[in-house]
Amino acid sequence: MRKTTCALIITLLAISLAMPFSIKKVNPQSATISIINPGPDGYPAKWNASTTVRDLETSNFIFYSNETSVDSTFFLNMTVNNVEALKGWGTGLIYNNETLQYVSAWRPTDHVFKGSEEAGNLPIAPPIVNDEVNATHRILKWGYSYIMNVEWTFNGSGTLGQIQFKIIKEVNQTNPQVTAWFAFDPDWTSLYYHPTGSEIPPTEPAYFEYNWSPLPTPTLKVEPPTYNAYRLNETFDINILIADLDEEWHLIAIQFALVYNTSIFEFVQWQNGTYLDGFVNEAEGESIIYFASSDYHGDPELPLCHNKIVVGVLFLPESSGTYHAPFPSGSGVIGTITLKVIAEPPVSSLLTLNETELWNEFYTQIPHNVEHMTFSFLSIDETPPTIDDPTQNPPKENVQPDQPVTVSVNVTDLESGVKNVTLYYTNDTTWYTIEMTYNSTSGLWEATIPGYAAGTFIQYKIEAYDNAENHVVNDKAGEYFTYTVIPEYTPLVMMIFFMTASIIAVLIYSTKTRILKKTN
Structure with a gap:
């Protein structure tokens, strides 16, 4: 606190040396101080949060965990609006130090008193002071003025300074959003004018929001999505799948009920799939259990002539109650249900997945989509292909x-x-x-x-x-x-070969005989 007091006294002393000092309102309700979201342009090294900037040039700072991780940084502009004859400023910016951490502050190259410095006036710019307000909030005390060697004041709207923060509060499934406000403390916020006067201007707060980005929504579904039967007493398999599951959901339990018409189908069996078994960390003491029940005929909550097959899958943690990665991900078959067609055609029915629940290790439900199956048995096919x-x-x-x-x-x-x-x-x-x-x-x-x-x-x-x-x-x-497969020499080829050889032999013999006769 002593450091803060000294810094501000120095600033006010500098102002008082340059002009008669008095406090009164000038241009009432015209000049304001606000906080603006500038985005990363100009200072990308100071902004490593998402470059997908929402609410640019507003007082909102909205981020999502799939684009911006914890420890990412961003900065804000402190802006003065509609001011006349401005010669100095002081601000006290309050922020939530459980959510955000102050990193640095600077005046950009186009700050409101850049012209004063270029004119040769001596800046009085004490460093920013970061003081505690309470256990959850801190205040940044900052200011600027100058000793006037050349008469110069600022008129209009512009940036006073920029302040960089780091996001330090995590978001996840159990804590999907954190929010905070930036607000100016009127006891530490003033505008100073030339040749005299000052005011506590109206200020506008800014809003910070960090959201856990919803993961891709998994789907529980029946495959195939349609099935056509062609024989009485035909049996067929339907697979219950989970699709597009992100490991970050930390799935540990599944439940569903396949509802079917007992006048059309007869339940034959349930067979566990092997997809989920690959995510059981047996070395760490984890295990998985399946249960299936099919005796719900007559349940008053079911339509007339309907039954259901209720299936549950539960991952059991190690003895300490801890789950270990990897958690289930991707797509795969949870299990297979075999049904038998017992109705004469033509019939059709919908096989629906009801009572679907997916649970994570935080014991909250995972949102998901559900896809059912359409069955048809229009005629008996007894004709072969x-x-x-x-x-x-x-x-x-x-x-x-x-x-x-x-x-x-x-x-x-x-x-x-x-x-x-x-x-x-x-x-x-x-x-x-x-x-x-x-x-x-x-x-x-x-x-x-x-x-x-x-x-x-x-x-x-x-x-x-x-x-x-x-x-x-x-x-x-x-x-x-x-x-x-064709032989190397076919009968025709062999016959031609022998005929050719015979002719050659006859010619050789005839020639030899003539030569011998001439010799004799």
């Missing part, structure tokens, strides 16, 4: 040794659609299986038989299933589709 005769490349008459053969075939199913197509082939010793793939460009199913040695005889057939599990095989009525 149709398999046309395949084509192959290269053609069966020209397969070279060790040359792969690509088989293509058109498979159609006008009711439930083609589910899969399989090619089976044998080299006379073993039958092999190749899953065929659908080529969306050609509209054909394709598979490649690897190359074999010369003379190998290959037989193959094609099998197809539709989505109602009807299946058909095209094996060319039991004869199979076949080709033989």
Whole structure:
């Protein structure tokens, strides 16, 4: 406090040496002092908070944790507005020292008394003083004046000085927002005029806000999102997934209930997934438990003829109650529910996820989205797919040794659609299986038989299933589709070779005989 008093006395003494000193209001209600958000332009080294500046040129300083971390810095402008004949100023700025920490202060190159300094006047600028107000607040006492060698005063609006702060209060899921105010203490805030006079001007406070940025919202959902059945007593699996989960949510528990119509479905089983197991830190004593219950038929809170499968997953901490990273993240299957279709077509139903809850280690709920599933059973499909005769490349008459053969075939199913197509082939010793793939460009199913040695005889057939599990095989009525890898010398080539050799031998013999006769 002594340092503050001395600094301000020096400033006032300097002013008094240059002019008769009196205190009275000049231009009442015209001049004001305010705090302005300038953004980082001009002093990027002093502003390492987010460069996405909101409320620029206002009295608001709003930051978010995903853009600005704790210990980031920013600065503010102290601005005088609509002043005439200004010769000095003093301010006392109060701030919350539990949220913010004072770092530094300076006068920018375009401060209001820059012209006075250039004119040759002697500045009186004591250093800023940081005093305690109470346990949670401090006050920054600062000022400026000059000994007038050349008559000069400031008129208009401009920046008195800039003050840099550091954000020191963290935000998180349990404390998602901190706020603070900057306010001027009228006992320490004045404007001084030439040739005489001073006033305590009206001041405007500024607002600081630091927000925990909401993480991406995870989703609990049923996959596939739609399912079409084609047979009575058909069983099918539905996966319960969590998607787009950020580790920073610190997930430790999941609950949901799949509600289904008991006149359409019969519950078969629940199977735990393995995705969450990968986040159990067994070395630290953590574990995970699953529970599933399906006996809620007749529950008055459920619609008529409905039941639900309630599932819970809980991560258990180590014996001290501490959870360890990594926490669950990404996307994966929590578990699989198998249902059986027991209703005659046509029926449709919605399989809904209710009572969904995600909990974090702070024992607060995590916001999330929910996606359900639509089921339809419109007709029974008892018609198998149709398999046309395949084509192959290269053609069966020209397969070279060790040359792969690509088989293509058109498979159609006008009711439930083609589910899969399989090619089976044998080299006379073993039958092999190749899953065929659908080529969306050609509209054909394709598979490649690897190359074999010369003379190998290959037989193959094609099998197809539709989505109602009807299946058909095209094996060319039991004869199979076949080709033989071309031998190194075909019979035709061998015949030509022997004929050529015989002719050459005859010619040689005839020539030799003529030579011998002439010799004799």
